[in-house]
Amino acid sequence: MSVEPPPSPSGRVLVVDDDPTVAEVVTGYLRRAGFAVEHAADGLAALASAGRSWPDLVVLDLMLPGLDGLEVCRRLRAVAPVPVVMLTARGDEDDRIAGLELGADDYVTKPFSPRELVLRVESVLRRGRAVPTTTPPQPALGGGGLALDPGTRRATKNGGELALTLREFDLLAHFLRHPGLALGREELMRDVWGWDFGDLSTVTVHVRRLRAKIEDDPALPRLIQTVWGVGYRFDPAPEGDSA
Template structure:
């Protein structure tokens, strides 16, 4: 499965753009850059990339608004760049549908690895289960097409949301801690566990009739989360 793709890097710092571009090109990606949100939205509308690296602190249209507008029309993977003290913005970005994040100051090599990882997951269609459809009542996940349908309507899931839902429903009845989910779904053996919390919240908003009273994705107090078949 190819880990290379067309990547749009959006950052108002020219030095950051140049360094990120260089590392991503060395990793085999085709890179386009933008210094502000308006240009980024124009470039996405002209030719949607395979992945977007998006700084949240942008002049004019900020990164959160760029993320929100992109998510209205596309599920393209988004990796956010956030400053170390911007936890609220990071969580807001994840709630808007970003797939991953890297905090500044960051290692360009780490960012390149994250980009390849997200692309690989977004394109993953394992041969042995390519035609598998996982169902739970009126919810169906087509693993090969990476498509989820609820009550006849396709759900607008991001790459990570689909991965998380597929993992949970495939292990229905078993409780997982946030650390376990971070490792099993994200492939991280470290990281901010609030990432999992935000993605669970977003999934509940999309698959539960009453998100505040979930019946599918249950909270197991003192442990984490469990998927219960309906």
């Protein structure tokens, strides 16, 4: 009788890519970084693998034969909010934005540095894990009917549970820690994503997704207001409407 190996302390990553060379390089770098890695060459194989053993994170190529990466992401997220790091081709901005709209947490554009991908994976997982009990508890955050517990990573609005992705939770926590301040998209990318540079549409898409979950009317946001020419401002008790 076979015995399954113990889980990796770094986590289990499912790599979904039909290019055997890319898959071999990505898998090798992730394993050297301490991750348990499984590879799937197409979307159906990825869903089957996730069904057997749910991954801690998925590295997902959007351009897959048969079932494309967007549909794979959609089906995975219908089961549970597994973190997703997308692999996209340079210039495929529409697909990248579509992936972010589905809740992908990060992306890397091909051709990419395997070491950069490992750092992105580690960053997403690090932000998503609960605060260890050996560290002092982080204070709860709240405002505008919202309540966040950074330790358990639970968020509610008027007592009702909010289903937030890792980045959405981090973004909302950042807003709640800085009420009334105008925050630029570059600043948000640096402080929430940990990137010194990157595609600012990532921030725009996540703000739009967050508004859809916390605003009474996302078309007329009152909590996360647009500051034209700057970025966004969180107002716990705003007056008037903002576009």
